[in-house]
Amino acid sequence: MRPPNTGVGGASTINDVARLAGVSIKTVSRVMNDEPNVRQETRDKVQEAATLLHYRPNLLARSLAGSRSFLVALFYDNPNPAYITELQKGVINRARGSGYHLLVEPQDSHAPDLARQITNLLATIRLDGIILSPPLCDMAVVLQAIEAAGVPYVRVSPFLNPDRSPCVRMDDAQAAYELTRKLIEMGHTDIGFVLGHPEHGGAHQRYEGFVRALREDGMEPRPEWTRQGYFSYESGVEAARAILAPGTKHPTAIFASNDYMALGVMAHAQQAGLRLPDDLSVAGFDDAPGALRTWPPLTTVRQPVEDMAYAAADLLLNRNDAGADQDRMLPFALIMRESVRAR
Amino acid sequence: MRPPNTGVGGASTINDVARLAGVSIKTVSRVMNDEPNVRQETRDKVQEAATLLHYRPNLLARSLAGSRSFLVALFYDNPNPAYITELQKGVINRARGSGYHLLVEPQDSHAPDLARQITNLLATIRLDGIILSPPLCDMAVVLQAIEAAGVPYVRVSPFLNPDRSPCVRMDDAQAAYELTRKLIEMGHTDIGFVLGHPEHGGAHQRYEGFVRALREDGMEPRPEWTRQGYFSYESGVEAARAILAPGTKHPTAIFASNDYMALGVMAHAQQAGLRLPDDLSVAGFDDAPGALRTWPPLTTVRQPVEDMAYAAADLLLNRNDAGADQDRMLPFALIMRESVRAR
DNA sequence: ACGATGCTTGATAGCGCTGTCATTAAATGA
DNA sequence: TCATTTAATGACAGCGCTATCAAGCATCGT
Numbered sequence: 001m002r003p004p005n006t007g008v009g010g011a012s013t014i015n016d017v018a019r020l021a022g023v024s025i026k027t028v029s030r031v032m033n034d035e036p037n038v039r040q041e042t043r044d045k046v047q048e049a050a051t052l053l054h055y056r057p058n059l060l061a062r063s064l065a066g067s068r069s070f071l072v073a074l075f076y077d078n079p080n081p082a083y084i085t086e087l088q089k090g091v092i093n094r095a096r097g098s099g100y101h102l103l104v105e106p107q108d109s110h111a112p113d114l115a116r117q118i119t120n121l122l123a124t125i126r127l128d129g130i131i132l133s134p135p136l137c138d139m140a141v142v143l144q145a146i147e148a149a150g151v152p153y154v155r156v157s158p159f160l161n162p163d164r165s166p167c168v169r170m171d172d173a174q175a176a177y178e179l180t181r182k183l184i185e186m187g188h189t190d191i192g193f194v195l196g197h198p199e200h201g202g203a204h205q206r207y208e209g210f211v212r213a214l215r216e217d218g219m220e221p222r223p224e225w226t227r228q229g230y231f232s233y234e235s236g237v238e239a240a241r242a243i244l245a246p247g248t249k250h251p252t253a254i255f256a257s258n259d260y261m262a263l264g265v266m267a268h269a270q271q272a273g274l275r276l277p278d279d280l281s282v283a284g285f286d287d288a289p290g291a292l293r294t295w296p297p298l299t300t301v302r303q304p305v306e307d308m309a310y311a312a313a314d315l316l317l318n319r320n321d322a323g324a325d326q327d328r329m330l331p332f333a334l335i336m337r338e339s340v341r342a343r
Numbered sequence: 344m345r346p347p348n349t350g351v352g353g354a355s356t357i358n359d360v361a362r363l364a365g366v367s368i369k370t371v372s373r374v375m376n377d378e379p380n381v382r383q384e385t386r387d388k389v390q391e392a393a394t395l396l397h398y399r400p401n402l403l404a405r406s407l408a409g410s411r412s413f414l415v416a417l418f419y420d421n422p423n424p425a426y427i428t429e430l431q432k433g434v435i436n437r438a439r440g441s442g443y444h445l446l447v448e449p450q451d452s453h454a455p456d457l458a459r460q461i462t463n464l465l466a467t468i469r470l471d472g473i474i475l476s477p478p479l480c481d482m483a484v485v486l487q488a489i490e491a492a493g494v495p496y497v498r499v500s501p502f503l504n505p506d507r508s509p510c511v512r513m514d515d516a517q518a519a520y521e522l523t524r525k526l527i528e529m530g531h532t533d534i535g536f537v538l539g540h541p542e543h544g545g546a547h548q549r550y551e552g553f554v555r556a557l558r559e560d561g562m563e564p565r566p567e568w569t570r571q572g573y574f575s576y577e578s579g580v581e582a583a584r585a586i587l588a589p590g591t592k593h594p595t596a597i598f599a600s601n602d603y604m605a606l607g608v609m610a611h612a613q614q615a616g617l618r619l620p621d622d623l624s625v626a627g628f629d630d631a632p633g634a635l636r637t638w639p640p641l642t643t644v645r646q647p648v649e650d651m652a653y654a655a656a657d658l659l660l661n662r663n664d665a666g667a668d669q670d671r672m673l674p675f676a677l678i679m680r681e682s683v684r685a686r
Numbered sequence: 687a688c689g690a691t692g693c694t695t696g697a698t699a700g701c702g703c704t705g706t707c708a709t710t711a712a713a714t715g716a
Numbered sequence: 717t718c719a720t721t722t723a724a725t726g727a728c729a730g731c732g733c734t735a736t737c738a739a740g741c742a743t744c745g746t
Contacts, residue, residue: 011466013732024696029734037694056466060406061732064701069403081428081632088447101468104431104447123354123399125444233636263636270638289424293576293606294637295613356702367726372704380724404702407731688746695740704731714721 012053021049032057059101063126070100072129072316074309075118075136077109080231080260082288083133083305087156090309091131098317100128107136109199115141122149129153129316131309135199152319154312159201166326168312172202175301175332176209179283180255182334184217187343188253188281192225194239194265196257196285200231202303206257206285225251229261236264244272244280252281252343259284259292259300266294266339277341287335296338304330355396364392375400402444406469413443415472415659417652418461418479420452423574423603425631426476426648430499433652434474441660443471450479452542458484465492472496472659474652478542495662497655502544509669511655515545518644518675519552522626523598525677527560530686531596531624535568537582537608539600539628543574545646549600549628568594572604579607587615587623595624595686602627602635602643609637609682620684630678639681647673 014032018025023046030038031046038046049055063069074091078084092102105121107114122145130153136142137155143164146153154166183191193210196203211221227239236256243265244250254269256262262284266276274280277296287302311328357375361368366389373381374389381389392398406412417434421427435445448464450457465488473496479485480498486507489496497509505512526534536553539546554564570582579599586608587593597612599605605627609619617623620639630645654671 015732025733026696026698026735027694030695033734037692039694042694054462054466056463058407058466058732059468060403060412061701062734063403064401064407064703065732065734066701067734081424084428085424089449092447092449099467101446101448103444104435105444106432106435119397120399123397123401124442125402260636267636267638293603293610295610358702368703369705369726369728370724373725376704380722382724385724401702404731405704407733408702408704409731410704689744691742691744693740693742695738697736697738699734699736701732701734704729706727706729708725708727710723710725712721712723715719716717 011058012055014055014057016053017046017049017055020053021046069126069128071103071125071127072100072131072313073103073105073121073125073127074131074133075105075107075142076133077107077136078133080288083286086305087131087133087309090306090311091313093306094310094313094317100313100317103127107142109135109139114139115145118142118145119149122146122151127151129313129319131156131312131316133157134201135197138199138201152316154315156308156312157201159204162327166315168308168315168328168330170303170308170330170332172205173209173212175303175334176206176255176285177213178209179285179299179301179334180210180213181216182336183253183255183281183283183340184213186281186340188251189217189219190222190225190249190251190253192227192243192251192254193221194227194229194236194243194254194256194261196229196261197231198228202285203231203257210255222251224248225254229257231258231260233260233264233267236261237268238264240265240268240272244269244274246272250280253283253340254280255283255285257285259286259288259298262298262300262339263294266298277339281340283340292337299337299340300335302333302335304332354401355398357398357400359396360389360392360398363396364389412469412471414446414468414470415443415474415656416446416448416464416468416470417474417476418448418450418485419476420450420479421476423631426629429648430474430476430652433649433654434656436649437653437656437660443656443660446470450485452478452482457482458488461485461488462492465489465494470494472656472662474499474655474659476500477544478540481542481544495659497658499651499655500544502547505670509658511651511658511671511673513646513651513673513675515548516552516555518646518677519549519598519628520556521552522628522642522644522677523553523556524559525679526596526598526624526626526683527556529624529683531594532560532562533565533568533592533594533596535570535586535594535597536564537570537572537579537586537597537599537604539572539604540574541571545628546574546600553598565594567591568597572600574601574603576603576607576610579604580611581607583608583611583615587612587617589615593623596626596683597623598626598628600628602629602631602641605641605643605682606637609641620682624683626683635680642680642683643678645676645678647675 014025014028018028132155137158138160157169227242229235229239254265266282269280284298284300287300357368357371361371475498480501481503500512570585572578572582597608609625612623627641627643630643
């Protein structure tokens with residue numbers, strides 16, 4: 001018996017619109033959801049009434065009654081703010097157009113009860129889809145929990161079981177290969193490598209591409225110039241300290257698996273008295289935004305994170321398009337800057 | 344007529360729990376919401392049944408039926424990934440404990456129909472609260488739209504109408520004042536300043552604190568050493584180019600209103616042949632994480648972004664606690680690093 | 687002309703929960 | 717002791733929407 005609400009401060013309901021348009025609420029529902037089988041005339045009448053009343057369908061009611069929640073979530077456990085925000089941007093850009101909203105759900109990948117937490121979350125909110133980024137996208141317990149709940153998901157840059165779900169990725173191995181080729185072409189034969197976080201897919205593939213390029217020229221990676229890193233600046237410093245240990249021969253170039261580590265390498269090298277890029281060339285990976293404001297500017301690979309996230313959301317929201325491409329490989333770009341110099 | 348669902352892949356409902364516990368669904372509801380007036384014995388019985396069935400109340404149904412949606416949103420229009428992710432972290436940390444979830448809703452502060460977009464959003468999803476960060480928190484149309492919808496909100500670091508809503512802030516002016524005092528104490532009398540983005544509150548206050556410190560020693564800011572910046576690295580470079588123009592006397596220190604600009608200043612100074620910190624001291628503001636991996640490490644002010652976001656969420660979720668502190672001022676910390684040297 | 691077909695529309699039953707209010711059981715007082 | 721309060725529980729009506737299914741109504745072929 002509530003009067004139709006046309007004023008500020010309260011939403012009007014589908015009932016108000018139906019009454020004003022002189023149709024049933026079901027017809028309003030049809031119009032709002034762009035369903036077929038409504039006469040154009042009726043459609044216009046409803047649209048007009050809806051506009052007049054500033055009607056916006058209530059998302060929660062739609063979710064409860066229908067089969068869609070208009071909610072997608074991004075699961076991540078990654079300390080890299082630039083990566084996270086780019087992912088979010090990509091997802092939101094795609095989702096908004098379809099009336100979807102983004103829930104951000106950072107997860108602790110080392111929590112012992114991670115699976116239970118995810119199960120609880122999915123029982124609490126019926127999500128229309130989940131986007132998984134490394135390292136969560138490669139954790140069996142996570143995939144199991146999501147699959148058990150029957151929620152569709154897309155993985156970004158996974159390295160395990162690529163066929164288990166739709167995936168979006170770039171060719172990390174090829175990118176590392178091409179960048180390494182460049183280094184070789186520029187006269188570098190002694191190249192160090194800083195490995196990425198072993199739990200993150202791209203890391204392995206980047207190393208693989210590096211090795212492939214070396215072998216093509218009959219070279220092998222040298223163990224003393226290959227160090228484990230963890231995608232952090234500090235681990236880059238650490239690795240550089242080992243690779244550039246005083247009193248040992250050191251490489252003419254170091255390829256770090258991501259930009260933060262490359263920055264760490266550069267910082268250590270400079271403090272160790274090496275001049276960049278003359279004494280040492282450094283290359284990174286990711287094209288991290290803040291990471292390029294250094295001197296000399298860093299040679300790197302642009303990883304299209306935002307585009308991958310957009311594509312992931314697209315895969316999620318177009319899921320019905322039968323048999324469409326369930327996987328997308330996005331292009332990378334080599335970005336040659338001054339941190340690399342020919343010998 | 345659906346059988347109770349105890350297996351994997353589907354959620355059990357309040358009905359299932361009620362039946363198993365031998366009580367009405369209302370009693371289950373009471374227990375799940377920690378409402379009073381339920382016998383302990385009954386409570387235990389219900390809890391046990393709920394545990395057995397892995398029951399999780401459906402958030403959407405709760406929202407629709409009740410007065411809470413368990414959803415808070417973060418509105419922002421800020422290109423700084425570190426700032427955004429810290430805000431998110433703070434909000435999520437507080438919200439999760441109370442069963443709340445975070446919706447991220449970046450808004451284009453320059454969109455002509457911003458108010459309408461927000462109104463639409465709020466009509467679509469009933470949010471339990473909104474956290475507004477600069478520059479949105481200082482836009483009248485935004486506040487109006489939110490107030491019209493009757494949604495509670497908390498502002499982080501606003502500078503307009505501080506009494507219009509609960510706010511969380513730090514004392515930007517005092518921080519800038521104290522840092523400037525340090526510079527003066529270290530023998531700097533010729534200090535340049537790079538202003539922050541004029542649409543962001545902190546910017547004005549930082550300048551104000553700077554000027555106050557100068558005046559206390561009978562100095563005045565010099566116009567030719569004071570440049571407008573926009574919180575971006577590039578604008579820092581630009582400002583430095585102007586302040587350090589060749590053939591003019593230049594200051595012995597430059598205080599930039601944030602770290603990105605400070606980095607820009609440092610980069611330009613170094614390229615212009617100045618040695619840091621010997622020829623020029625540089626100070627920033629924010630303690631941006633990536634921004635400190637530079638040489639020399641940057642002297643700055645730590646802005647407790649995550650804590651402010653946590654406090655903002657706390658203010659939102661504790662709103663009922665009558666007359667409690669509706670504003671919170673969080674402490675900052677001066678971080679003296681090597682980019683500043685005594686004359 | 688008649689049912690058959692397909693397009694439009696509406697009545698109605700929920701989705702899973704909370705709010706309100708009535709009801710019952712227990713506790714208290716005179 | 718019985719009336720009076722207070723605690724504990726349940727019945728039931730929605731929240732605002734979608735799904736199902738049935739009904740209305742043209743158009744069509746034979």
